[in-house]
Amino acid sequence: MLDIKLLRENPSEVESRLNTRGPGVSLQVFRSLDEKRRTLLKEVESLKQTRNSVSMEIGRLKKDKKDAAALVHEMQVVSERIKKLDEEVKGADEALKGFLLEIPNLPHGSVPVGVDETENALVRSWGEPREFTFNPMEHTDIGEGLGILDFKRAGKISGARFSLQKGAGALLERALINFMLDIHTMEQGYLEVLPPFMVNSAALTGTGQLPKFSDDLFKIEGWDHYLIPTAEVPVTNIHAGEILDGPDLPLYYTAYTPCFRKEAGSYGKDVKGLIRQHQFNKVELVKFAEPETSYEELEKLTADAEEVLKRLALPYRVVNLCTGDLGFSAAKTYDIEVWLPGQARYREISSCSNFEDFQARRASIRYRPRGGKPRFVHTINGSGLAVGRTVVAILENYQTEDGGVVIPEALAPYMNGVEKIEKKR
RNA sequence: GGAGGGUUAGCCUAAUGGUAAGGCAGCGGUCUUGAAAACCGCCGGGCUUACGCCUUUGGGGGUUCGAGUCCCUCACCCUCCGCCA
Numbered sequence: 001m002l003d004i005k006l007l008r009e010n011p012s013e014v015e016s017r018l019n020t021r022g023p024g025v026s027l028q029v030f031r032s033l034d035e036k037r038r039t040l041l042k043e044v045e046s047l048k049q050t051r052n053s054v055s056m057e058i059g060r061l062k063k064d065k066k067d068a069a070a071l072v073h074e075m076q077v078v079s080e081r082i083k084k085l086d087e088e089v090k091g092a093d094e095a096l097k098g099f100l101l102e103i104p105n106l107p108h109g110s111v112p113v114g115v116d117e118t119e120n121a122l123v124r125s126w127g128e129p130r131e132f133t134f135n136p137m138e139h140t141d142i143g144e145g146l147g148i149l150d151f152k153r154a155g156k157i158s159g160a161r162f163s164l165q166k167g168a169g170a171l172l173e174r175a176l177i178n179f180m181l182d183i184h185t186m187e188q189g190y191l192e193v194l195p196p197f198m199v200n201s202a203a204l205t206g207t208g209q210l211p212k213f214s215d216d217l218f219k220i221e222g223w224d225h226y227l228i229p230t231a232e233v234p235v236t237n238i239h240a241g242e243i244l245d246g247p248d249l250p251l252y253y254t255a256y257t258p259c260f261r262k263e264a265g266s267y268g269k270d271v272k273g274l275i276r277q278h279q280f281n282k283v284e285l286v287k288f289a290e291p292e293t294s295y296e297e298l299e300k301l302t303a304d305a306e307e308v309l310k311r312l313a314l315p316y317r318v319v320n321l322c323t324g325d326l327g328f329s330a331a332k333t334y335d336i337e338v339w340l341p342g343q344a345r346y347r348e349i350s351s352c353s354n355f356e357d358f359q360a361r362r363a364s365i366r367y368r369p370r371g372g373k374p375r376f377v378h379t380i381n382g383s384g385l386a387v388g389r390t391v392v393a394i395l396e397n398y399q400t401e402d403g404g405v406v407i408p409e410a411l412a413p414y415m416n417g418v419e420k421i422e423k424k425r
Numbered sequence: 426g427g428a429g430g431g432u433u434a435g436c437c438u439a440a441u442g443g444u445a446a447g448g449c450a451g452c453g454g455u456c457u458u459g460a461a462a463a464c465c466g467c468c469g470g471g472c473u474u475a476c477g478c479c480u481u482u483g484g485g486g487g488u489u490c491g492a493g494u495c496c497c498u499c500a501c502c503c504u505c506c507g508c509c510a
Contacts, residue, residue: 038472041471041472041479042472044479045472045478045479045480046478046479048478048479048480049478049479051490051491052444052479052491054490054491055443055444055490055491056443056444056491057490058443058490058491059442059443059444059490059491060443062443063443068490071490072489072490072491073490074490075490075491076489076490078490079489079490079491242435243435243469245435368435368451370451370452372452373468374435374469
């Protein structure tokens, strides 16, 4: 949610910055709603002032055993009017809030202006894609060939966009989760949390998935609960409605969770394999920081996610998403894209964003600077990393000509002695 | 699923239906070489240049001139019973 004062004071600037995300945002509606609300508020507040003081007078008269009938009658009329106006104010409030909840965040000044992902800016790249002496396969063929990925049976159990991992395939997933969490907790200072995988609608509104993107979410029938689309939702909401101590900031959290997404509107895209699933595992990094340091923290968080790829010796690049490709709640986002030899292209494996105070305002997450008044924190999060896509990257980058897969050296301690996944003869 | 108890500001704790009291922590000041103690002030949110005004007792609704207080309802927490990995 944007600061309402900013919308009042600089509507045209806000409008033009929002429009770099794509056409169609108009603040006309806001102006009229806001003015209507303030007019109503003025009238009802002055009536309440009258009622408050007269009611006190009535109390005094009754105490002195004097007659107050005339004043009581007068206030009956005033109260009726207040009741009616209060309803109008409530209506105006809800309309205004509803409007504000659907306005996306303002892009940061360092975000390149552009229409779609073709205009994202390359920030850096790391590692050299391996030269193959044979034609590299896609992860689906490798995995099915090794008997560690079984999409056919996953389809039988659950349908399209689900997977069944077996043997070394299941172990690899579990090893990666532990590997990533260990780096984040033991070396980078994040506190591990294991949050609920179902959240209520208030939490989803806090981080920005609701009210606008309910189509992407799995809702539990008959409950006000949804499966989480990312650990960002439960972890960011850990501090919803709280005032944190300034000296405690920044706070670093990491969490492993499965994530559930409908992937509505992606029909035909990545239908094969582990790339785009209704359920996938992810290790998430979440930070709460003071506004003055939030962009430094974004750089550090992105580097923390990159470290995982470096340890696994997987080539990647980092791009700065342009305004048109930016997510609803983000002010700035770095995507980390890993090299996939089977597809001969880079694919997103992590998305690291600074939300500034956009989520903090929606979820009411504040901190008290030493001795000062409460201020909204800045929230930063990113994947560290998407586990399923890391499996894809390992299968494709470490494949051998005989159809096997070598386990990256750094992962060896987590693989119970398995050094290479090989075909059974 | 059933029964009972609870939710007041960052924390703790009051308030015969009469308009949220007090303490702790924190911040500023006086005093002090410095600190502590003591004393004074500030210390939920919004509007206002200001004086002030409105609002806030878990959420929503009702009764009333007036609700922390009475009624209804929902959420959450605690205790016990039932069921259960």
